[in-house]
Amino acid sequence: MLSITGTEEATPRLIALQIALGLCLIGWMVKGAMFWSLLFQAGFETPIAVDALPALFTSPLAAVMAYMAPLIVMPIALVAGPRGALAAAVVGSVSSLVLVLHVSGYNDATFVTSLWVFLWIGWLAASSDTEAQRWGARLAQGTLSMIFLGGFLGKLTPEYLSGAVLHDVYFLQKQALFYPALRAAVTPDTLQQIALVFSWAAVITEGALATSVLWPSRLALRIGAVVCTGMVLVSTVYLTSVMAALVGLCVAGLWLLPRAPAEAHEPSIGSPAYAPSPNNAKS
Amino acid sequence: MPAPAPQTTALGTLVAIAAASLIGLHSTDVGLDALLRRFHLKPASTAEWVALQPLPGMYNFANRVTVLLEPVPWSRLDSEPDSFRMYHVNHYPPREITFANKRQLWRHNGCPWYLYAESAVRGRVLRTRFTVTKEEAGVRLWSSEPVPEC
Numbered sequence: 001m002l003s004i005t006g007t008e009e010a011t012p013r014l015i016a017l018q019i020a021l022g023l024c025l026i027g028w029m030v031k032g033a034m035f036w037s038l039l040f041q042a043g044f045e046t047p048i049a050v051d052a053l054p055a056l057f058t059s060p061l062a063a064v065m066a067y068m069a070p071l072i073v074m075p076i077a078l079v080a081g082p083r084g085a086l087a088a089a090v091v092g093s094v095s096s097l098v099l100v101l102h103v104s105g106y107n108d109a110t111f112v113t114s115l116w117v118f119l120w121i122g123w124l125a126a127s128s129d130t131e132a133q134r135w136g137a138r139l140a141q142g143t144l145s146m147i148f149l150g151g152f153l154g155k156l157t158p159e160y161l162s163g164a165v166l167h168d169v170y171f172l173q174k175q176a177l178f179y180p181a182l183r184a185a186v187t188p189d190t191l192q193q194i195a196l197v198f199s200w201a202a203v204i205t206e207g208a209l210a211t212s213v214l215w216p217s218r219l220a221l222r223i224g225a226v227v228c229t230g231m232v233l234v235s236t237v238y239l240t241s242v243m244a245a246l247v248g249l250c251v252a253g254l255w256l257l258p259r260a261p262a263e264a265h266e267p268s269i270g271s272p273a274y275a276p277s278p279n280n281a282k283s
Numbered sequence: 284m285p286a287p288a289p290q291t292t293a294l295g296t297l298v299a300i301a302a303a304s305l306i307g308l309h310s311t312d313v314g315l316d317a318l319l320r321r322f323h324l325k326p327a328s329t330a331e332w333v334a335l336q337p338l339p340g341m342y343n344f345a346n347r348v349t350v351l352l353e354p355v356p357w358s359r360l361d362s363e364p365d366s367f368r369m370y371h372v373n374h375y376p377p378r379e380i381t382f383a384n385k386r387q388l389w390r391h392n393g394c395p396w397y398l399y400a401e402s403a404v405r406g407r408v409l410r411t412r413f414t415v416t417k418e419e420a421g422v423r424l425w426s427s428e429p430v431p432e433c
Contacts, residue, residue: 038382042386042387045387045421046386046387046421046422047420047421047422048380048381048386048421048422048423048424049418049421049422049423049424050324050377050381050423050424050426051423051424051425051426052324052325052326052426053324053329053332054329057332097337100336100337101332101333101336103324103381104381106324106336106375106381107374107375107377107378107381109339109341112336112337112338112339112340112341113339115337116298116337116339119294119297120294123290123291123293123294126290127288127290127291128288131287131288131291134284134287135287135291135295139291139294139295139298142295142298142299142302143298145302146298146301146302146305146339147339148339149302149305149306149339150305150338150339150340150341150343151339151340151341151342151343153305153306153309153343154309154318154340154341154342154343154344154404155342155343156309156405157344157345157403157404157405158405159344159345159403160345164345164371165342165345165371168370168371169371169372169373173370173371202342242341
């Protein structure tokens with residue numbers, strides 16, 4: 001099987017790179033739907049200075065460059081093989097870091113998830129096929145686990161465990177999806193009870209995924225992909241910008257695992273018949 | 284099994300440090316205070332901001348805000364919750380000012396405006412009255428006192 005460039009054998013590592021980069025690109029494009037006006041209009045028309053942050057972190061131009069650079073590099077990297085992916089990972093990591101520090105992106109989880117996924121992509125691009133297949137899924141699990149740990153620990157507070165925060169943020173304020181209809185259909189007390197269940201479900205799910213580094217890789221990454229997709233479905237389509245990178249991480253990690261016998265056409269690492277070949281060498 | 288390559292060790296270590304930092308920060312009062320300051324754009328230093336921002340913190344803490352045209356003491360917000368309804372936001376309360384549409388509002392509707400923000404986690408509470416003032420080129424968000432005249 002050849003890659004889309006037609007020049008390089010499509011090893012699991014190369015396909016995993018394309019999956020992860022492709023999902024990151026989708027996330028950044030979805031982000032643009034809301035972010036564009038902030039960057040190109042409000043950012044320049046009404047720049048905001050914050051007394052506690054240095055000027056670099058409030059420069060409108062810095063935000064534009066940080067957001068645009070990966071959007072330009074990622075499509076090229078998708079067809080440029082591991083070296084292109086490595087370049088995209090470096091650009092993406094730096095850009096994500098700039099944006100998590102910048103007043104235009106500090107509050108946006110898109111750039112936090114992207115930062116960690118770009119680091120993983122950079123690792124994958126810099127590794128040999130053998131190294132990628134040996135450690136790729138584990139590192140993806142570890143990254144996923146750490147990201148959900150951050151969400152989980154911050155919800156261990158009475159206001160979340162009583163359902164009060166999500167009752168307000170989702171069940172009272174949200175104007176999209178099924179929330180307005182739900183508000184109209186049930187009593188305020190029932191709505192609070194639903195919010196309580198919803199809160200605990202969120203806390204338990206995040207807590208479980210925070211431990212997923214200890215699970216079998218295939219299970220952890222499959223559940224991770226499903227949960228990240230589900231979070232978009234119960235929140236807003238714009239959450240795709242945050243979750244697409246994580247879904248990409250999970251799917252790419254899965255792709256690096258040895259195929260089950262029924263799925264495999266060739267021996268893979270971990271199976272008795274696997275033996276490194278010249279095609280498995282680092283590109 | 285062969286030893287991991289250097290880049291594998293590096294990424295694994297980085298992720299482990301991030302996870303350990305999260306546990307450490309959320310387990311101590313000093314750490315929680317730093318995380319609360321981060322949510323209010325009031326880091327103790329630029330280094331603290333740079334160190335904390337890459338750590339995931341989606342939907343952390345109970346964050347409530349309200350926007351007012353006149354400054355009032357926090358005690359009035361506490362005693363008159365119906366007059367000054369503080370609504371929850373998922374994270375980073377100053378986003379109510381820094382978002383694109385909100386910035387335009389600040390610019391075109393006079394100033395100063397005041398954002399009252401409260402973040403709470405397990406009994407630790409940080410309250411900040413942000414002041415938004417106009418500048419020649421845009422607006423400025425003040426989290427410190429005193430704030431210059433508009």
